[in-house]
Amino acid sequence: MSYDADLIIVGGGLSGLSAGITAVKEGLNVILLERGDYSGAKNVSGGRMYVHALRKLIPDIENAPLELPISKESFEVHCNNRKLYFSFEEKSDNSYSILRSKFDRWLAQQAENLGLIISYSTLVTNAYREENGIVLDTNRGSLKAPLVIDASGVTSVVFRFLGLRNFSPKKWMLGVKEIIKSKENEEGEAKTVIGAVKGVKGGGFVYTNKDTLSVGMAVIFDSLPKSEVPAKDLVEVFREREGIEGEVLEYSAHAIPYYGYDNLPPIYDKNVIAVGDSAGFLINDGFTIRGMDLAIGSGMIAGISAKRIIESKNYENTEIYYTLLKESFVLKHLQLALNRFKLIEEDRTLSIYPEVICEVLSSMFTVSEERKYLIDEALSRLKEKGISLGQLLIDLWRGVK
Numbered sequence: 001m002s003y004d005a006d007l008i009i010v011g012g013g014l015s016g017l018s019a020g021i022t023a024v025k026e027g028l029n030v031i032l033l034e035r036g037d038y039s040g041a042k043n044v045s046g047g048r049m050y051v052h053a054l055r056k057l058i059p060d061i062e063n064a065p066l067e068l069p070i071s072k073e074s075f076e077v078h079c080n081n082r083k084l085y086f087s088f089e090e091k092s093d094n095s096y097s098i099l100r101s102k103f104d105r106w107l108a109q110q111a112e113n114l115g116l117i118i119s120y121s122t123l124v125t126n127a128y129r130e131e132n133g134i135v136l137d138t139n140r141g142s143l144k145a146p147l148v149i150d151a152s153g154v155t156s157v158v159f160r161f162l163g164l165r166n167f168s169p170k171k172w173m174l175g176v177k178e179i180i181k182s183k184e185n186e187e188g189e190a191k192t193v194i195g196a197v198k199g200v201k202g203g204g205f206v207y208t209n210k211d212t213l214s215v216g217m218a219v220i221f222d223s224l225p226k227s228e229v230p231a232k233d234l235v236e237v238f239r240e241r242e243g244i245e246g247e248v249l250e251y252s253a254h255a256i257p258y259y260g261y262d263n264l265p266p267i268y269d270k271n272v273i274a275v276g277d278s279a280g281f282l283i284n285d286g287f288t289i290r291g292m293d294l295a296i297g298s299g300m301i302a303g304i305s306a307k308r309i310i311e312s313k314n315y316e317n318t319e320i321y322y323t324l325l326k327e328s329f330v331l332k333h334l335q336l337a338l339n340r341f342k343l344i345e346e347d348r349t350l351s352i353y354p355e356v357i358c359e360v361l362s363s364m365f366t367v368s369e370e371r372k373y374l375i376d377e378a379l380s381r382l383k384e385k386g387i388s389l390g391q392l393l394i395d396l397w398r399g400v401k
């Protein structure tokens with residue numbers, strides 16, 4: 001049996017590159033196939049990366065093209081003509097704003113320096129099993145390996161070509177983003193906004209880069225028909241409502257996986273494993289969207305698992321990947337975020353609760369002859385909207401748990 005490599009990785013985003021770096025460090029002979037002309041050409045991200053996983057992958061991140069450390073967290077809730085805003089400041093190097101086109105290109109360079117072979121402009125068009133391995137058809141010919149890592153992002157092309165998954169946009173979010181030219185910024189701020197566009201389940205974000213802003217929205221697909229503005233105008237309307245002006249340097253739209261811990265798609269099968277978005281690893285817990293650190297973390301675990309699978313020569317036994325994932329932050333954090341993940345799907349979370357908070361605050365700052373205790377005001381507003389005290393307490397518990 002002849003193979004072209006020990007391991008073939010499909011997709012040169014963060015998860016594929018992390019898997020490739022780890023696997024070559026483990027001594028495997030690896031080829032990575034990327035459809036873009038370079039890594040980062042096809043990747044979209046709002047651009048706030050928690051760097052704990054990156055530090056394990058590349059211990060010295062001093063030279064990485066990170067933008068600004070995030071030292072200010074802001075939250076904004078729009079409800080009709082009212083707006084609630086609060087922020088929290090802390091000097092920290094736990095997360096940075098990044099621009100994916102620059103960052104992924106740099107990471108790919110690190111991978112190539114370590115010996116990873118990357119074939120750019122190579123589109124995988126089919127995958128099928130042959131004897132003890134997987135054949136990948138591409139626009140440049142076919143390749144075969146005993147083990148394949150699917151790092152192709154939300155469309156998970158290898159799993160789909162192998163018939164292990166269906167195309168399931170119902171489990172996706174739409175992410176739209178613009179990069180806006182701004183003044184020189186010294187401080188990194190991550191702002192989460194809810195309620196800026198009515199009808200949609202999801203929210204907006206604004207991240208501060210060195211001399212640009214990343215502005216965008218992430219919205220559950222199913223809720224788009226109820227949106228007050230069409231999907232194509234989402235980011236523009238959001239930017240206007242945030243009062244952000246400036247030259248639009250880039251616009252991009254991309255699907256985001258939205259499965260949740262209890263509903264993940266198949267992530268391993270004979271001779272194949274999935275990482276990052278392709279495995280549905282995304283956390284949306286209301287105050288942050290996290291996919292990048294999960295992509296790097298799962299990629300690293302896949303690289304380690306690949307070494308063990310190849311050494312054992314039992315290429316069908318890929319369960320080791322799942323075993324290692326369960327012990328890692330990836331599945332543990334996904335599990336921890338499940339309650340909030342589900343809460344966001346409820347209609348009341350992003351519409352009724354923000355409205356009630358704004359109405360109560362409004363009555364707190366309005367003096368008239370009619371005046372109630374705030375708690376009575378809150379309970380009567382909730383009752384008007386059909387929410388019982390019991391429901392509120394359950395939701396509060398789910399939100400903080």
Ligand SMILES: Cc1cc2nc3c(=O)[nH]c(=O)nc-3n(C[C@H](O)[C@H](O)[C@H](O)COP(=O)(O)OP(=O)(O)OC[C@H]3O[C@@H](n4cnc5c(N)ncnc54)[C@H](O)[C@@H]3O)c2cc1C
Pocket residue numbers: 010011012013014015016033034035036039040042043044045046047048049050122123124125151152153154155157175176177216217218253254255256275276277278281282289290291292293295
């Ligand atoms: C608008 C938006 C905002 C976001 N904000 C954040 C954030 O602030 N913080 C955060 O942590 N996460 C965020 N995310 C999520 C994050 O971007 C993803 O979780 C992360 O990029 C996943 O990386 P990946 O390598 O798994 O997939 P991708 O980055 O999607 O990489 C997949 C790669 O596979 C290649 N590919 C696909 N099909 C083929 C094929 N057939 N043949 C060859 N190559 C192929 C693609 O070209 C691409 O390079 C955001 C996502 C979006 C869309």
